[in-house]
Amino acid sequence: MPHDLSAESRYDRTRLRQWARGRARSAGVDRRDLLKLFAAGVGAAGLPALSGGPAAAATTGATGAPTVPTTPAPVAGLPGVVKPLPPELFTLRGTNAETRFAALRGTGQLTPVDRFFVRNHTATPRVDADSWRLKVWGSGLRGAAVEFSYDRLRALPAVERTLFIECAGNGRSFYTTQQGQQVTGTAWTLGAVGVAHWRGARLSDVLRHAGVRADAVDVLPRGLDDEVVTNGVNLGRVRRPLPVSKALDDVILAYEMNGRPLPPDHGHPVRVVVPDWIGISSIKWVGDIEVSSTPLYTPWNTDLYRLFGPDQPPQGSAPLTRQTLKSAFELELGATVPVHRTRLLTGRSWSGAAPVRRVEVSTDGGRHWQRARLHDAPRRGNWVRWSLPWTPRATGTTALLARATDATGRTQPETTAHNTQGYLFDAVVRHPVTVV
Incomplete structure (x- = not known):
């Protein structure tokens, strides 16, 4: 809940x-x-x-x-x-x-x-x-x-x-x-x-x-x-x-x-x-x-772990407490993968507000999305592991994306409001790969 x-x-x-x-x-x-x-x-x-x-x-x-x-x-x-x-x-x-x-x-x-x-x-x-x-x-x-x-x-x-x-x-x-x-x-x-x-x-x-x-x-x-x-x-x-x-x-x-x-x-x-x-x-x-x-x-x-910057309140935000929503691939950034060979993409998603209920993955830079399979029962304070099979059809560079939705209904956004200390980044991360 x-x-x-x-x-x-x-x-x-x-x-x-x-x-x-x-x-x-x-x-x-x-x-x-x-x-x-x-x-x-x-x-x-x-x-x-x-x-x-x-x-x-x-x-x-x-x-x-x-x-x-x-x-x-x-x-x-x-x-x-x-x-x-x-x-x-x-x-x-x-x-x-x-x-x-x-x-x-x-x-x-x-x-x-x-x-x-x-x-x-x-x-x-x-x-x-x-x-x-x-x-x-x-x-x-x-x-x-x-x-x-x-x-x-x-x-x-x-x-x-x-x-x-x-x-x-x-x-x-x-x-x-x-x-x-x-x-x-x-x-x-x-x-x-x-x-x-x-x-x-x-x-x-x-x-x-x-x-x-x-x-x-x-x-x-x-x-x-x-x-x-x-x-x-x-x-x-x-x-x-x-x-x-x-x-x-x-x-x-x-x-x-x-x-x-x-x-x-x-x-x-x-x-x-x-x-x-x-x-x-x-x-x-x-x-x-x-x-x-x-x-x-x-x-x-006071001066640390608050949000400052043009997109924040003039005096800075309240002190930060709860963590935000994120997803990550279990794959090196910039990895090289072979064309026409199916591999299982795996990763993890987590949220400080509520259990993660859904994870979607894009293998073409965000044009199309597929629902990933969750491997753990969603629980508060924990992450869920997920997977999706992928068979690259063409060589070249692309970006893998994963976005999570938690039980509050919140989904990772495309961008995060800027703050000068770089806290609480929660946008969908573009994970670069090269298909050869």
Whole structure:
């Protein structure tokens, strides 16, 4: 069933008004510093490459984040990433590694950990589960701060969900290559997404054990990776507030991924998993959670992860929450295929709003469309695999297109409204191939 978006829409509009009027409280960075970034054009154009110092020991700061030792991640295909990143599986992009979508062909519905994309703002920390502590604190609690060890968290009732996590900028490069528009940020194609089977504790259980108050409004998880510094401003560790209604709904504090303990690059020992929302909400290596009775803002819901540009509201959009609708072929961009030989085109489609109900494919640049066969039961928070046989009849270049329709009735458009940071690209992607 389609998910009710009304509460999130009201939250988005409220936070936009609060930020514009200066009524939200900063969580760890001075509002004047943020305004300096805006004045430098960062808010409208996107932050430059974010940087952190060498991975060092995480220390307790003014916010009360627990002390957890970290060490530099070894070089394994990309400095700051632990797991191997072979070129047949990944495209390296700055501090990140994008999954080659063709490498998912034949892997099943779950994305294997060895080919799950990596999105790092700095470097992967190495956190010891035995010494890890999760501190829950803030004005939105009835009493003092509460700490959870790894064992205490695992002792809570477990929940298991199969869900995708996707970077808000997935598909960003197509603003330029298809729509001729300039954007900033990592030039992802469509591989900044993956589906995993997550196991963990409900965030709602943790908050209730900590004594969440009825007047709490925001819940702010914070990561244990290095602090982010840009333009001389220390933005602190990655963090982004969730409305308390979302936090009490379906958010997971995950400690397992595909039946195994979380790997370092994907949040070991514990990460947040926020179903359907943009990936920045699913904080990795979570170390503390602030529960606030007043609205919170951070750089990741003010100058980042909002929409700016001529096609957007003058002051920018509300902070982004829910992901959009996409489809991708399990085939290399620019692939060469033989004429008069039937091949099975395969791919995947997903939506943050509702299950995907229909996928159509064009093999002639969009002139004609055929309905693809779905191989999975449509489910919220998951993708569906699909296929269509194709026998090319003439040599030359062409474009393969796939478009999905979800249970809300929404179909991927031909173009996406431009925003300067290149978020939420959802248009049909033209996948070039050459028939020989």
